[in-house]
Amino acid sequence: MASIYIDEDVGKDEPGQLGSETSPFKTLQFAYLQRPAEAQYLVRSPAAEGDADAVDGKVWKPAAKSALKKVVNYYEQQKKKAAREQELAAKRKQEEEERNAILLKAKEIVLEDDASLPAPVKIKLDEVGDHIKLRTLDDPESKGTRVRVVGRVHRERKQKDVLFVTLRDGYGFMQVVISGKLAKTYEALTLTRETSMEIYGEMRQVPAGARAPLDRELHADFYKIPSYWRAAGGDEAITNRVTADTDRSTLLNLRHLTLRGEGASSIMIVRDAVEGAFSQAFRELRIRKVSPPALVQTQVEGGATLFKFDYYGADAYLTQSSQLYLETCLPSMGDVYCIEKSFRAEKSLTRRHLSEFTHVEAELDFITFDDLLANIEHMMCRVLEIVMSDPVIAAHIKTLNPDFTLPQRPFMRMKYSDAIQWLIDHNIENEEGQPHSFGDDIAEAAERKMTDIIGKPIFLTHFPAHIKAFYMQRDPNDDRVTESVDCLMPGVGEIVGGSMRLDDYDALMAAFKREALDPSTYYWYTDQRKYGSSPHGGWGLGLERFLAWLCNQHTVRDCCLYPRFMGRCAP
Numbered sequence: 001m002a003s004i005y006i007d008e009d010v011g012k013d014e015p016g017q018l019g020s021e022t023s024p025f026k027t028l029q030f031a032y033l034q035r036p037a038e039a040q041y042l043v044r045s046p047a048a049e050g051d052a053d054a055v056d057g058k059v060w061k062p063a064a065k066s067a068l069k070k071v072v073n074y075y076e077q078q079k080k081k082a083a084r085e086q087e088l089a090a091k092r093k094q095e096e097e098e099r100n101a102i103l104l105k106a107k108e109i110v111l112e113d114d115a116s117l118p119a120p121v122k123i124k125l126d127e128v129g130d131h132i133k134l135r136t137l138d139d140p141e142s143k144g145t146r147v148r149v150v151g152r153v154h155r156e157r158k159q160k161d162v163l164f165v166t167l168r169d170g171y172g173f174m175q176v177v178i179s180g181k182l183a184k185t186y187e188a189l190t191l192t193r194e195t196s197m198e199i200y201g202e203m204r205q206v207p208a209g210a211r212a213p214l215d216r217e218l219h220a221d222f223y224k225i226p227s228y229w230r231a232a233g234g235d236e237a238i239t240n241r242v243t244a245d246t247d248r249s250t251l252l253n254l255r256h257l258t259l260r261g262e263g264a265s266s267i268m269i270v271r272d273a274v275e276g277a278f279s280q281a282f283r284e285l286r287i288r289k290v291s292p293p294a295l296v297q298t299q300v301e302g303g304a305t306l307f308k309f310d311y312y313g314a315d316a317y318l319t320q321s322s323q324l325y326l327e328t329c330l331p332s333m334g335d336v337y338c339i340e341k342s343f344r345a346e347k348s349l350t351r352r353h354l355s356e357f358t359h360v361e362a363e364l365d366f367i368t369f370d371d372l373l374a375n376i377e378h379m380m381c382r383v384l385e386i387v388m389s390d391p392v393i394a395a396h397i398k399t400l401n402p403d404f405t406l407p408q409r410p411f412m413r414m415k416y417s418d419a420i421q422w423l424i425d426h427n428i429e430n431e432e433g434q435p436h437s438f439g440d441d442i443a444e445a446a447e448r449k450m451t452d453i454i455g456k457p458i459f460l461t462h463f464p465a466h467i468k469a470f471y472m473q474r475d476p477n478d479d480r481v482t483e484s485v486d487c488l489m490p491g492v493g494e495i496v497g498g499s500m501r502l503d504d505y506d507a508l509m510a511a512f513k514r515e516a517l518d519p520s521t522y523y524w525y526t527d528q529r530k531y532g533s534s535p536h537g538g539w540g541l542g543l544e545r546f547l548a549w550l551c552n553q554h555t556v557r558d559c560c561l562y563p564r565f566m567g568r569c570a571p
């Protein structure tokens, strides 16, 4: 029987090691794994006193029985594990071979459009009407319309030999039943989510008890999936890139993919409807649309949030608001509005601040402060009425915000000074942890607490001049405050900001001076007061905030396509 040598001090657990007296292993376990059950294992151990064989106080002694038993057990376990793995690998290999064989055969299946069938009608997935007949269940003789649809695989499910696909085209969803030869093609067997498809087939009623969008399903008789239409699978599959556990930052990096989800796309669809409704409601009031510049050389809402850039060697900014430009349109166009981007270099990360937001702004000529409030209220309510009258949009809103109801008119009106008293009475403190007092800028948290407790839209009016922008008209009855308004909504807070504008040249000049702004760059704005001034005012509504309220979203970031906020300018 060969002897294997183990020396914990100088031995090495390396495959090149011989296990001889001059080239010992380090551990018994390693020695046994290399040379199992064939040898006696000699371990370098302390020698008894006077042992003649001792070298440096040590001798080779057979390994202790208990130690050897442990090592043998471990070895047996490893052997079993290796056998199991081998078996599994073989099984996997066999399965793969079988699947490859099936796929190879599947590649031979070529689908063709059956020319004897009626020519298909191309429809969108949400399309309904008399031109789309369903084969009914109670009449086997009935015929459904043969249609042709395109879209992407939103979901897929295999049941025996039938493949169920939920197709999505941005307008709606359709359940598609793919069976027989159609379910056996290479494309069907390897179908991944987000793959694009063109499908032909008959429209049928869904079987009793089954559920499908619009209570119908398409029974495919032909489809096309050119190879470049196929969506990535495996690790790259969309379901592996965007999951329920994916963190917010990754979701934002993958915004182009998350936008394909039902929730995100619903919000974007509502957004389109809301923007359209604003245009309609403005048009109903004969308020005209204009498109002011985004690249400007004047500030509107304070220097702290200006995005500055080099404009051919001169300083310029991204506009904070189109208001000043809207004011210049009044004399020639009457009342005007715009839906443009505004930019704010906000230096905090809150759930309602973006660096780039969509600003719905209106400016109205020859009005009173009451007219201004009435216009804001009318516009908000009319827009809601328009969007809710579209059953598709109303359904999206109901899904996103099940408790949504149209706000009651008139909106509650509350003066800033009364709000300060309300905050004191409700023990809501200012940012310094002190009770609020007149002159405080009501901070976001306090504002939201108040709005949430009151639970309905509030017109908060008459803010002190020093906490508001330079252009605001003073209240003729109280010079400390301005004819200004913020519209606050539960869950979000301020959605609209508006005011009457200083219409007197000298008063405006004094305001520039007070704010240490150089009036010369504003000549085009101050000239309005030189060439036929008028009592006028306007407002600006943050579209993303309005949507966050309407769609019950925690943050405005989910209410725009590709949000921009501090630290994010991509994708």
Ligand code: 4AD
Binding pocket: 300, 301, 320, 321, 322, 323, 344, 346, 352, 353, 354, 355, 357, 359, 361, 362, 494, 495, 496, 497, 498, 499, 538, 539, 540, 541, 542, 543, 544, 545, 556
């Ligand atoms: O109250 P603000 O600053 O008012 C103005 O800009 C006026 N010049 C508008 C006008 O009278 N034409 O902004 C108006 C609204 C806010 O109520 C808010 O809804 C939105 O614009 N807003 C923002 N939304 C998202 N992110 C930001 N950083 C925003 N800043 C303002």
